[in-house]
Amino acid sequence: MNPRHHPSADVLAAYAAGTLEPGFGLVVGAHVEQCAVCRASTAAFEAASGEALSALPQADVAADALTRVMSRLDVAPAPAPAIDKRPLMERLPLGKRKWIAPGVWVAAVQTPHAQDNRVYLLSVAPGMPTARHEHTGAEFCTVLKGAFRDESGLYAAGDFAATDEDVDHLPVVEGDEDCICLFATEGRLKPKGLLGRLAFAYADV
Ligand SMILES: [Zn+2]
Structure with missing residues (x-):
């Protein structure tokens, strides 16, 4: 799978630094897990931030070093967590x-x-309208299954979409299977239309 829609470099850098809110990090992670290009970018950002850290003054390191070495002596290496596939x-x-x-x-x-x-x-x-809404902040979305199309193109499994506040668009499911997307939405939702109101008011998400 080769996703065609990726997070911006800023978003990937924040993801690599762990500074995204967990829900937003989860949506980016859902894309990164499927995207070799963004995995490489994330690793590069992590390496760069590691270098930046190691370039910081070392003043406190020596004083702390013995404590850290001692603390390691009694600690067996943790087993690698089983990878959930x-x-x-x-x-x-x-x-x-x-x-x-x-x-x-x-x-x-x-x-x-x-x-x-x-x-x-x-x-x-397929054939159902999506839950149309506006929102007051950013929205991240990664397609997990199926596909949708909007004015900016086709989004298939693995693709990532970010929209800013007050975007009012109406994606349409493409193809003949259900489209399942993972969303993180910032700020108060402003549902539009009956289905939007049902999705976000009645369903309490
Ligand atoms: Zn990507």
């Missing part, structure tokens, strides 16, 4: 699926997030 969708801590229309469901992702932010999966069957 299930698809991301099966690994996410999901709340209950809530059907908001025939062929459309949402499920909250149980991850820490700011009170006004939302992290959720949205699944839309």
Whole structure:
């Protein structure tokens, strides 16, 4: 799989530095996991920040070094965690699926997030409108399954999309399978249309 839509360099740098809010980091990670190009960029950012750290003055290192060496003596190396190879969708801590229309469901992702932010999966069957909404902040989205098309092109599994506030667009599911996307949305949602209101008010995501 070769995703065609990637996070910006700024977003990848923040992801590598661990400074994105967890839900937003999760959405970027869902793309990076599928994208060799962005994995390489992330590794480069991590290496660069490591070099920046090692270039800092070393004044406190010596005083602290013995303590750290001593503390390592008794510690057995931690076993490498088993790699979970299930698809991301099966690994996410999901709340209950809530059907908001025939062929459309949402499920909250149980991850820490700011009170006004939302992290959720949205699944839309072919031929159904997506939950149209505006929002007051950024929105990140990674396609986990299926595909959608909007005015900026086709987004298939692995593709990443970021939109700024007050974008009002209406993606349409492409192809003949359900489109499942992982979203992190910042700020208060402003649902539009009946389905949007149902998705974000009734379903409480
Ligand atoms: Zn990428």
